Structures are given as structure tokens and as C-alpha cells.
Amino acid sequence: MPTVEFKGKTFNVDEDGFIDDFNGWSREWVDYVKESEGISELTEEHWKVIDILQDYYKKNGIAPMVRILSKVTGFKLKYIYELFPSGPGKGACKMAGLPKPTGCV
């Protein structure tokens, strides 16, 4: 499995560019991935989504539906896509250190 070194941290990534282990996640990872996900500046709102994804994943073992993200953050669907141009299933999950979701994504 290829590794990525960034700001003194090492990450193992799979072929889709997701880190292989949720416990290996750190804030530096988000910094590393943001550009390839089309994000130039990280805002508090990005972090809000990332925090919720991680909380949900810790409790349920899967990524939440976008409806849950919207309800908890109060962001409209379009706004979530503005924050994460490659979408809540790919970009946001990748940044939050979740594995690639199961199924046609």
C-alpha cells in the first residue's frame, strides 16, 4: 500500500486515495487532501462537516446519509456540495479519514 508523507506524518493510502485506517487520521491529512478535492481554503464549516462525519462513523461504522449531515449542520444540500465539490460521499469522507463508502460510489 503506498504511503504519503506530509508535515512529518505518514499515511497509508489505498488505490482510491483513502487512508487505510481511521485511527491513523490527523488534521494534517485534511490539509494534504484538500487541494485534490478542489478546496483552497479550509473554513470552520468544513471542519463542522468533518467532525460530524467522524462522530457518526465512530458510533455507526458507516458514513451518514447526506440528509443527516444537512440536518445536523443546518446546511442546505447545495451548500454541502459547495463546501465539498466532489461530494459528501467521496471528498468529505476521504478528508474525514473514513473508508470509501460501500456500493456505487
Next chain:
Amino acid sequence: MSEDQYPEITISPEAIKQAVSTRMNARLKMWTRICAHCGLCADSCHFYLAKNKDPRMVPSFKAQKLKELVRKKGRVDENYLQSLYDIAFGDCTVCRRCTMYCPFGIDMAVMVSTIRSILTSQGVAPKGLQDAIKNYQESGNQMAISEEDWVETLQWMEEELQDELPGATIPIDKKGARIMYTVNAREPKFYPQDIQLAAKLFHVVGEDWTLPSKMGWDDTNLAMFAGDAKTAGHIVQLIYDRAVELDVQYVAITECGHAFRSVAFEGPVWLGKDYPFKVVHSVELFAQYIREGRLEFDRKITEPITYQDPCNVSRNGGLADTARYIIKHIAEDFREMEPHGNHNFCCSGGGGAIPMGPPFKRRRMEAGKVKADQIKATGAKIVICPCHNCYDQVNDLNKEYNLGIKVKSFKEIFEEIMHIPEELKAQEEEDLGEGK
């Protein structure tokens, strides 16, 4: 252990022998015998072309592994199963292009699917497919979405849509509707805007439609790609049950290729019965709306457009010309890929390659070079993909090969140029909140 190795299993020669013999029907036996190894199928395969004409990528070589498996009578080891796994899941997208070039009409995709089925029966299947199968069995959809979350997502999308079109609804469990619309679980999970776009279109054309609240709304069938006929049949049975309960005339399939193949063509075989309703793909439905003058456009898209024929919509679904009928109405500058239509190359994301997960990404990028070259040669800036796997794969190819294109579904194009009668639109600023 390599990262894309199947989960650990115990090999039982007797079980494998049994799994092989129960699947070897007369047709398959004949195909293992009549292949003349003429090689006419070689150049038809995108894996063969993308991998410098590697003889191991010739379709007949891959398909005839079935013959070898029969001969071995269950006497196989771990390494042999791993090699079969790599071939059946990793080197073939069961697109059926090679079948069109076989002078004997051997359906090599069916043979590879049979190998997949034998492997899956022994627990040798990609984790991504196995996880999805478990989800289908437990929740009726590939992403383990509960009925409550599904219905709430529909209500949410209806609410947001009404900001724009106050009268638009997403009718749930409407008995006697003309069509029951079915979707890919990825839509409620991550892309609910797709459902909203469908609802918007149905409102504008005046369709009498509904969605079921209970399981049977997910029309995808990843069990089919793993060769798990039992679960595959269960998935279609759910759709069948909902359609009968709601007494609809049509089951409409979202812009997804394999869902159409599984519900329209494979389903009646798995269930062993005909349906009391018709199955229609979105592409057919959209063409019908245009033909009847219900769907009109304010303008055409001027940027050059090409069309990705999904294998299971065009070659295996018979809708190549129907798609072009739609394109005629929406594109100023349409450019065909060569070859196209029934002879189009698979995008390399089909056959379950994307849901198989990250261990298969590199292979689909390599084999997808054929598609990337085809797209590049058209000079198009927009690629229309009425299939979620094609859509994601072409997006991935766009990044991998810097194609500089945008990928769109038909619904996304309609969203930009569809004519919406004034009386349907939200009128005044102060009325905007009324739909909530």
C-alpha cells in the same frame, strides 16, 4: 497477502466440484467445446488493447478458464483461486463486447459471470460486493438505508424543490400511478439532488408517478455482478412486490445501466415468471416525453458533447438510437466516439468494478485508457453518461488523463435547458417560503 486478495477461506474440493457441475448447463458446456481459439475476439476487448495486447487479456483465454475449472474437478489450491479471482473480477467487466465479434456467438461474459458465481459461492468475492450483498439481504438496498431515512430524504427533497416549483411533489406509495420510479441507493445516500431532478422533470411533463416507501426502491443489483443469483432474485422480487402492490403499469429505472439489465432482462429468469408491468429505462422515458411534446427546451447546449453508451443501456439494452433521439434535441454540436452505439467500448467501470472498491481502482484506470483516448479524440467538453458507473468512471478518467471535460447525466442537462412554463414557477419573493 496482497491487498486485493479475497477474504480467507477454506477450500473444499467437493463443494467446488458441486458448484461447478450445478452451473454447467448445456449451453455453457457447448461454449467450452466449440471455441476455435481463432482470436477474433482479441481486439474487441478494452483490457487487451489497453495492456499492449497481452495474450492473457484475450476474452476467449479468460472465458475458457471455465473449461479448465471443469477439468480440475475441484482439485484447486489457494493460488489457483486467486488467479481466477484476478481474471474474473479484475480483468473483465462483463460488458459483452467480445460476444459481438465471436463467429460462434459464444457469450464470453456469461462464461466469466459463471466463474464469478462459482467463486462467490465459495466466499471468494471482492469485499465491496460482499458488503453490498449483505446490505441488500438486510435492508433491501446496497447501502443499508433504513425506511425512515429513505422517506425522510424524499420529504426533504420535496421541500427544497417546492422553493422553486411550488406545486411539485414526490408522491410516495401512490396506488395506481402510471409509473413506479426506482433509484440507485447512492441517490438518497449521497446524491439526493438526482431524485429532486427526476421529480422536477416529472412535474414539468405531468407524469403520474410514485416511489415506494418500503424496500424495493433500490433497482441496483450488485449481487448480479458477484453471480449470487439468489440475492439477485431477492432484490428483483422486492421491486416486483412493490410494483404489484402499487398496481403500476411501468417500473422506471433511474439513469443506471446494470439496474436496467437486472430488472428488465435477468429478473424474469431469476424469478421464473413474467411481470404484470413493463420495465422502462429513463432514456426511453425521456425520449417519450420529447416525442409527445411534453418535454421542450429553451435552447440547445452549444459546447461540444459526446455520449458514453453504457453497455447495459445500449449494447445490452437496445437503447443506442433512443439516446441519440434525445441528443438531437439538446446538443448543437454532437460528436460521436468511434466506435459507438452497440459497438462502444466499456468505460472500464462496469461489471461492478467501481463497487468492488479501492483494490480495483488502478486496474480500471489502466483499462480505461481506451475510453479516455476515445473521448479525447472527439474534442468534446461534455460527456453524457446515463449510468452511475459510467458517470463516476469517466469522472475518474477525467482526473487521471486530464481530459478537461464535464460529465453529465441527461437529467443534469435537462436542468439547464428544460422549458418550464411560467405558471409552474414560484412567482414572488415572498411566496418562496410557502412550500415549507
